[in-house]
Amino acid sequence: MLRRRSLIELLDEMQKRIEDSFEEFFEMFRERPSWDISRGCFEPLTDVIETQNEVIVTADLPNVAKENIKIHSTEDTLEIEATMRRGIRFERWGTIQREVEFCAFHKSMKLPAKVEPEKAKAKFKMGILEIHIPKQVKRISVKIE
Amino acid sequence: MSEEISFVEEEIIKKDTPAIILGLPDVGLVGIISAEHLVHALKMNKIGYIESDLFPPVTILHKGEIHSPFRIYGNGGFLLITSEIPIPPDILHQFARTVVKWAKSKNARMILALGGTPVPNREDIENPKVYATGSDERAMGIIKESAIEKIEEGVIVGAYATIMWECKKERIPAIFLMAQAFHGYPDPGAAASAVTAASKILDLKVDVKELLEKADEIRLKMRDLMKQTDKTMRTIGKAREYEIPPMYG
Numbered sequence: 001m002l003r004r005r006s007l008i009e010l011l012d013e014m015q016k017r018i019e020d021s022f023e024e025f026f027e028m029f030r031e032r033p034s035w036d037i038s039r040g041c042f043e044p045l046t047d048v049i050e051t052q053n054e055v056i057v058t059a060d061l062p063n064v065a066k067e068n069i070k071i072h073s074t075e076d077t078l079e080i081e082a083t084m085r086r087g088i089r090f091e092r093w094g095t096i097q098r099e100v101e102f103c104a105f106h107k108s109m110k111l112p113a114k115v116e117p118e119k120a121k122a123k124f125k126m127g128i129l130e131i132h133i134p135k136q137v138k139r140i141s142v143k144i145e
Numbered sequence: 146m147s148e149e150i151s152f153v154e155e156e157i158i159k160k161d162t163p164a165i166i167l168g169l170p171d172v173g174l175v176g177i178i179s180a181e182h183l184v185h186a187l188k189m190n191k192i193g194y195i196e197s198d199l200f201p202p203v204t205i206l207h208k209g210e211i212h213s214p215f216r217i218y219g220n221g222g223f224l225l226i227t228s229e230i231p232i233p234p235d236i237l238h239q240f241a242r243t244v245v246k247w248a249k250s251k252n253a254r255m256i257l258a259l260g261g262t263p264v265p266n267r268e269d270i271e272n273p274k275v276y277a278t279g280s281d282e283r284a285m286g287i288i289k290e291s292a293i294e295k296i297e298e299g300v301i302v303g304a305y306a307t308i309m310w311e312c313k314k315e316r317i318p319a320i321f322l323m324a325q326a327f328h329g330y331p332d333p334g335a336a337a338s339a340v341t342a343a344s345k346i347l348d349l350k351v352d353v354k355e356l357l358e359k360a361d362e363i364r365l366k367m368r369d370l371m372k373q374t375d376k377t378m379r380t381i382g383k384a385r386e387y388e389i390p391p392m393y394g
Contacts, residue, residue, distance in 0.1 A: 034368060034369060034372065042365065042368065044368075045329065045330055045368055045371055045372060045375075047329055060327075060330040060331075060364060060368075062360070062361040062364035062365055063361040063362075063364075063365070088361075088362060088365055102365070125268040125269070126267075126268045126334075127361070127364070128267075128268045128327070128330065130268075
């Protein structure tokens with residue numbers, strides 16, 4: 001049988017819903033823009049997957065040629081820089097409402113695990129960069145007593 | 146706060162048995178990229194919008210004018226619904242029921258949902274394949290006539306999943322076209338395949354050359370929407386689409 005909810009429960013539910021909506025709304029504004037007009041730079045869309053042995057990072061780099069991509073990695077960070085084939089001009093860009101031209105991508109990120117950057121491998125196809133970096137793995141054999 | 150979702154028609158929609166095309170933010174933004182291309186190619190006019198207090202407080206400014214992110218377009222025997230923001234996960238069922246109820250009120254002959262299906266090796270695929278699923282026998286018949294490969298087993302998650310289910314219940318033939326696409330990156334190539342398949346179903350001639358030529362620009366413009374859509378897709382467990390369904394028999 002369905003139980004009729006009390007007024008307090010309904011008010012609690014309503015309050016939670018309002019709080020959630022506000023949190024979502026302000027979360028939007030806490031984010032920084034994915035572009036930097038002073039450098040004419042976009043932050044590329046990226047995805048990071050951690051498997052047992054490696055960290056795989058992909059990045060969407062349209063309008064870029066392979067030779068114009070630079071990747072730098074330390075044991076726990078990765079930086080991707082790329083210059084576009086031709087600048088992309090927008091007449092009135094977003095909140096700043098003036099003409100801007102973007103000609104590069106830049107993204108720095110913290111990796112989810114310590115890696116061996118010197119063993120990293122990358123490929124670039126259809127504007128998608130895929131980097132495989134082996135994780136620092138310490139394997140210790142455990143003796144059975 | 147009103148919990149209603151309403152269709153507001155700015156022009157009287159008199160179409161007889163229209164086909165309703167849906168282009169919503171989803172995998173690779175295939176739906177919205179395809180919808181935008183179809184609006185231009187079929188010279189569709191904005192004829193209405195969808196509003197609700199349950200939608201995020203977002204308004205789109207275009208050429209100095211204020212627009213709803215949930216818009217309805219029309220021309221000839223076609224209506225098209227598109228959205229420039231992801232549909233909040235907690236209202237997906239209600240949204241689907243409202244869309245299908247509205248389609249029924251328009252005596253729609255068919256609902257055609259345009260979207261993507263994520264493939265892990267998308268960068269190795271030159272021409273993305275399009276698969277389809279239908280809500281009933283009539284829809285399945287159209288898929289067969291159009292020589293589009295039917296998807297036999299799989300999982301659909303999100304707005305299209307709920308819309309397809311509502312169409313099945315309400316006996317409206319609905320077809321969901323799924324082009325092989327990048328999961329979290331805007332995919333105009335997949336959209337071109339989806340538009341080509343949609344043209345077969347709707348018996349239209351739509352050139353996708355411009356869509357392919359402008360692919361890089363579209364990918365750049367759609368980055369922020371893709372980011373927001375990706376967040377929503379994670380919330381609703383979109384990655385389940387990679388799964389094999391456990392049904393047997």
